[in-house]
Amino acid sequence: MTDLKPLYIDGKRDSRRRYVTPTGEIISRREQIRRTEGNTPEQKAVRRYEEGKSKAGVTVRRYQRKEKQRKEGIKKATVELWGNEDREIYQKTMPTGGERGYYQLQGTYQFYNPTYRSYDVATGYSTADDAMRPYMSPNYLILRRQAVLNAAAQLEGYEWKYVGVVEENWILW
16 A cells, blocks of 8 residues: 555644555554555564664564563563552463473462451462472562462452461472
């Protein structure tokens, strides 16, 4: 589709370098590159780097990092820790049937419901990880938080407060 025309506003080229299609739709420069060349600007930068025409810039490094994470099955997640701060972490996804050597934290936790003034116990699981983490390390606390949230989700109602750990152990996949 080569009949895309640059957008002009008050006789000047648009500062965002947008284009107009024959139907009157305004599209971004990124979309224009994708339509005319058949790939995204990131793919174009990686191709130029692989051909030796340019250095590995921020775009190329970011693209390579995401490809590596995609191949290894790693996903980025934001996890609320015991305080109020959120942290971005990288965590392994659940293993499939053939993979081995992954560990998952299983815990039984006690909760209190102030409305009904009752205690209850539930079992929760974290996501799989490639190593058993030492007690009280940041990664261990993240896995524990996942297991606690998973256990709380199994209880009926929303006002359950976490009291403590009844039992925790590692499951080997």
